Amino acid sequence: MKKTTKIGFIGAGNMAHALVSGLINHGFSKTNINLSDVDKLLLSQRKSEFDVKVFTDNLQMAKQCDVIVLAVKPQILSSVCKQLNTGLQHKPLVVxxxxxxxxxxxxxxxxGTTPIVRTMPNAPALLGKGVTGMVASDIVTNQQKTLVENIFASVGIYFWLQKESLLDALAALSGSGPAYFFLMIESMINAGVALGLDRDMAKSLSIQTALGASIMAQNSNDSIQELRAKITSKNGTTQAAIESFQNHNFDIISSHAIRAAFVRARKIGFELDNSE
Ligand SMILES: NC(=O)c1ccc[n+]([C@@H]2O[C@H](COP(=O)([O-])OP(=O)(O)OC[C@H]3O[C@@H](n4cnc5c(N)ncnc54)[C@H](OP(=O)(O)O)[C@@H]3O)[C@@H](O)[C@H]2O)c1
Structure with a gap:
């Protein structure tokens, strides 16, 4: 990313906070980071935390930026964009x-004809452990794509998708995904308590096990199936549990749940598409 590239965030909330932290931690100059929000108290907190420029006028900030990150709630995006549309003659990249x-x-x-990249980060981006799906409009240049990669690499990993419609699938997997693992952890804690373990201990055992399993899955050369087979001894405890999961159609339950999220993502997209 060029040292002079100026980035402006419209909406200084949770996600903007994560991205600004990530950028600064990755060496991006704070003098080129700008934040705009309707909440003056939040802006003064961000200013004292990051020492970045803050604005209460989105358009005034946008006019000065090469990249504008739209980080407001989806429901108000149309009003924010309409507010900007008179001031983008310099054709900034809109993310x-x-x-x-x-x-x-x-x-x-x-x-207009401003280049646009649509992204879908997930909540662990708030901790720098996110995964972001990204789609670019036709006029986005390779240089601009690299710039977007730098922004989202600062909060985790990213993938470019060839078709925008695939963002609904990504939303169903990684967007909602953290909640699926929380549900699994909740169930494991309750099961541990039912077997006589103290709740706090059951919680620590379940969370640390989820973390350890994720790191093993990430670092191993084995496939996920091989990893599972390696810790599933014949007639052992793990086999008993896995067979019980399979007898209760765990695979089908998961695939129905993820498809439900996908269908809902498409419907929400359709509703937002039709809101003026
Ligand atoms: N949080 C996540 O895990 C996550 C994950 C993936 C994607 N996202 C997406 O990221 C976007 C931001 O989410 P967030 O969690 O960061 O939301 P957030 O914490 O609510 O931040 C949005 C900020 O925008 C401000 N705002 C409202 N109207 C504005 C306007 N007209 N101009 C400028 N700022 C305005 C809000 O102020 P008020 O609070 O005073 O209204 C708030 O400070 C959302 O579109 C969401 O879908 C979030």
Whole structure:
């Protein structure tokens, strides 16, 4: 990323906080980071934490930036974009992190030919452990794509998707995914307590096991199936549990749940697409 690239965030909330922290931790100059929000108290907190420039006027900030990250809630994205559309003659790159809002809608609201990248980060990005799906409009240059990669690499890993519609699948997997693991951890804690363990201990055992399993899955050369086979001894405890999961159609339950999230993501996208 060029040392002079100026980035502006519209919406200084949780995700903007994560991205600004990530960028600064990765050596991006704070003098080129700008934040705009309607909440003056939040802005003064961000200013004292990061020492970045803050604005209460989105358009005034946008006019000065090469990259504008739209980090407001999806429901207000249309009004924010319409506010900006008179001030983008310099054709900045617009990056949206708003869940569900299509590139065509953003382009329509911005009334223009500004390059747009739509992204879908997930909540662990708040800890630098996120995964972000990204789709670029046709006029986004390779240089601009590299810039977006630098932004999202600062909060985890990222993938480019060839079709925007695949963002609904990604939302169903990694967007909602952290909650699936929380549900599993909740169930494990309750099961441990039912077997006589203290709740706090059951919680620590379950969380540390989830963490350890994730790190093993990430670092091993074995496939996930091989890893499972390696710790499943014939007639052992793990086999008893896995067989019970399979007899209760764990695979089908998971695939139905993830498909339900996918269908809902598509429906929300459709609803947002039709909101003026
Ligand atoms: N948090 C996540 O884990 C996550 C994950 C993936 C994607 N996202 C997406 O990221 C976006 C931001 O989420 P977030 O969690 O960071 O939300 P957030 O914490 O609520 O931050 C949004 C900020 O925008 C401010 N705002 C409202 N209207 C504005 C306006 N007209 N101009 C400028 N700022 C305005 C809000 O102020 P008020 O609070 O005063 O309204 C708030 O400070 C959302 O579109 C969400 O879909 C979030």
């Amino acid at each position: 949206s992190i708003a869940a569900g809002v299509k590139i065509s809608s953003i382009n329509y609201w911005l009334k």
